[in-house]
Amino acid sequence: MLNRFSIFLFILLFFVGNVMPIISKDNTLEKNSTSLTIDYLNRSSGNDYILGPGDNLKLIVSRFYPELTSFFTIDGEGNANIPKLSRVYLDKLTVKEATQLLNEAYKKFVKYPNVEIQIIRYRPVNIFVSGEVENPGNQILTGSLSIQEFITNNSKDSDSSINDNNNLDSFNTQDNYQTNYFPKVFDALRSVGGITQFTDLSNIQIIRKQSISNGGGSKIATVNFENMLLNGDNTGNIRIYDGDIIKVGKSNVTNTEILQKSILSKITSKFANVFVSGRVERPGNIKVSRAGSLSDAIDMAGGTKVLKGPITFIRFENNGSIDKRKFAFNPRKERGSFKNPFLKDGDIIIVGNSFISSTNQVIKEFTSPFIGIFSTYGLIKAISD
Numbered sequence: 596m597l598n599r600f601s602i603f604l605f606i607l608l609f610f611v612g613n614v615m616p617i618i619s620k621d622n623t624l625e626k627n628s629t630s631l632t633i634d635y636l637n638r639s640s641g642n643d644y645i646l647g648p649g650d651n652l653k654l655i656v657s658r659f660y661p662e663l664t665s666f667f668t669i670d671g672e673g674n675a676n677i678p679k680l681s682r683v684y685l686d687k688l689t690v691k692e693a694t695q696l697l698n699e700a701y702k703k704f705v706k707y708p709n710v711e712i713q714i715i716r717y718r719p720v721n722i723f724v725s726g727e728v729e730n731p732g733n734q735i736l737t738g739s740l741s742i743q744e745f746i747t748n749n750s751k752d753s754d755s756s757i758n759d760n761n762n763l764d765s766f767n768t769q770d771n772y773q774t775n776y777f778p779k780v781f782d783a784l785r786s787v788g789g790i791t792q793f794t795d796l797s798n799i800q801i802i803r804k805q806s807i808s809n810g811g812g813s814k815i816a817t818v819n820f821e822n823m824l825l826n827g828d829n830t831g832n833i834r835i836y837d838g839d840i841i842k843v844g845k846s847n848v849t850n851t852e853i854l855q856k857s858i859l860s861k862i863t864s865k866f867a868n869v870f871v872s873g874r875v876e877r878p879g880n881i882k883v884s885r886a887g888s889l890s891d892a893i894d895m896a897g898g899t900k901v902l903k904g905p906i907t908f909i910r911f912e913n914n915g916s917i918d919k920r921k922f923a924f925n926p927r928k929e930r931g932s933f934k935n936p937f938l939k940d941g942d943i944i945i946v947g948n949s950f951i952s953s954t955n956q957v958i959k960e961f962t963s964p965f966i967g968i969f970s971t972y973g974l975i976k977a978i979s980d
Contacts (some may be wrong), residue, residue: 626740644687645806647837648673649718655711656701657837663705666715671969677703684979689806690714720778720835725791726843727795729788729940731913736778736786736835778835780820781862789885790843792854792937796821798844803836824856849931858885867938874903876920883893890926892944899924904935904947913939 646652648671656663656678667675673686680700685693691750694710701708716740722926725731780799782789805814822828835841857863867885869892872878876897883892889908893899903924911916920933924946 601720641693643806644714644717645804645836646685646688646690648686649717650714651716651718653713653715654678654697655708655709656697657709659706659707660705666719669718677721680759684739689808692808694808713751717777719775719838720839722783722835722837722839723781724841724843727791727793727845728784728843728913729791731787734786738778738783738837740776779832780818780835781823781832781860782840783835783839783841784820784843786860788940790854790857791939792849792851792931793846794850794853795844795846796824796853799831800842800844801833801835802840802842804838806853816926821853824853824860843975845966847949849937851931854886865944867940869940869942869944871944871946873944874900874948875946883938885938888930888937889944890928890930890935892938892942893924893926893946899946907945907947908936909943909945910936910939 632764637654645671648669652667652669652675653675654663654665654667663678665678667677669675669685673684674682675685676682677697681696683700683807688696690712694712696709697710701710719738720736721733722736771841782799790796799818799820801816801818803812803816805812818831818833818834820831821834822830846969853862858865863885865885866882867887869881869883870879871881871892875893878896881892882893883895889906905921906924908918908920908922912918920936922934925934931937
C-alpha cells in the first residue's frame with residue numbers, strides 16, 4: 596500500500612513540476628500580448644502618395660452614379676480631364692488631398708458625392724543617387740510592378756530602369772490592380788551599379804518632398820541598409836518615391852564583407868571592366884571580379900613581361916577628379932592597399948617600360964630605316980669607331 600502511495604506521489608510531483616511551468620509560461624505570454632483594436636485600421640504610413648504627371652488613375656465620384664466613373668492620366672502639365680469638371684490641376688496633391696478637393700467640387704453636380712481615387716499604374720520614379728556608389732547620377736525606376744513582372748525582370752537580371760509608355764487601353768483588365776512591388780532602397784542602389792569597397796550602408800540619407808498639407812518643402816531621413824545585408828533586417832529597405840534624392844555615405848576603411856554580400860544579393864555586379872596596357876602579355880580590356888585588385892588584373896592579362904618598368908594606375912573619380920598613381924609593381928602587396936588597389940569599372944593600368952626595354956625600343960626605331968644597309972651591330976660599331 597505504501598509503495599502504491601509513493602508511486603502515486605512521485606507521478607503527481609512529476610506532473611506538477613513539468614506541466615505547471617508550461618501553463619505559467621502560457622499565462623505570461625498572454626499577459627504580455629497586446630490586444631488589437633479597430634483604431635489600428637486608421638493608422639497612416641506617414642507617406643501618403645503625391646500625385647504627378649504620368650500617374651494613371653481611376654476616379655469614382657459616387658457608387659450611385661457609375662456613369663461618372665472614369666480613367667485618366669495626369670498630363671505633363673499636371674492636369675487631368677474628368678467628367679463634369681473638365682480640366683483640373685492635380686499635380687503635387689496627395690491622394691487624400693485630391694479626394695477632399697474633388698468631393699467639394701462635385702457637390703455642384705452630385706447631391707452626395709463620395710469620391711474615391713484608385714491608382715491603376717504608378718508613374719516612373721525619377722531619383723538622384725549620389726555619394727559612394729559605382730555610377731552616381733539620375734535614374735528612372737519602374738513606378739510599380741506586378742509579381743509576374745518582378746519575377747521576369749529579376750530572372751533576366753536586368754536593371755530597374757525603364758523608358759516605356761503606359762497603355763491606357765489595358766486599364767479595364769484585372770491585372771492592372773496587381774501592383775504588388777514598389778521600388779525600394781535595394782533597387783536604387785542596384786540601378787547605379789551597386790556599391791564600392793568604401794560605401795557606408797549604415798548612413799544613407801533620403802531627401803523627400805513633403806505634401807502641401809504638411810507645409811511642402813522636403814524632409815530628410817537616415818536609414819541603415821547595412822543590417823539588411825548582414826542580418827536580413829528589412830527595416831532600412833524602405834520604399835523610394837518619385838523625386839527622392841539619395842545620398843550614400845563613405846567610410847574611411849574598406850569593407851569587403853559588405854561588398855561580397857552586395858554581390859551575392861545582386862545589388863552589385865560580379866565583374867568590373869578595366870583596361871590593362873604596356874608591358875603585359877595580353878593587353879586590352881579585362882573583366883575582373885568586383886572584389887579583385889590590380890595584381891589580379893595583371894595576372895589575367897598574362898602577367899608582366901620580363902623587362903618592365905613602374906605601374907601607372909589611373910582612376911576617374913565620381914566627383915570629376917583623377918586619381919593617378921605611379922609605383923613599382925609588387926604582387927605581394929596587400930589587397931586594397933595603395934599599390935594594389937581594389938578595382939572599379941573604367942580603371943586604367945599601364946605597365947611601363949624598363950630602362951633597358953626603352954633603350955632597345957629607341958635603337959629599333961632609330962635603326963629601322965637602315966635595315967638592309969647596316970646591321971644594328973655594324974651601326975653601333977661604326978658610331979663607336
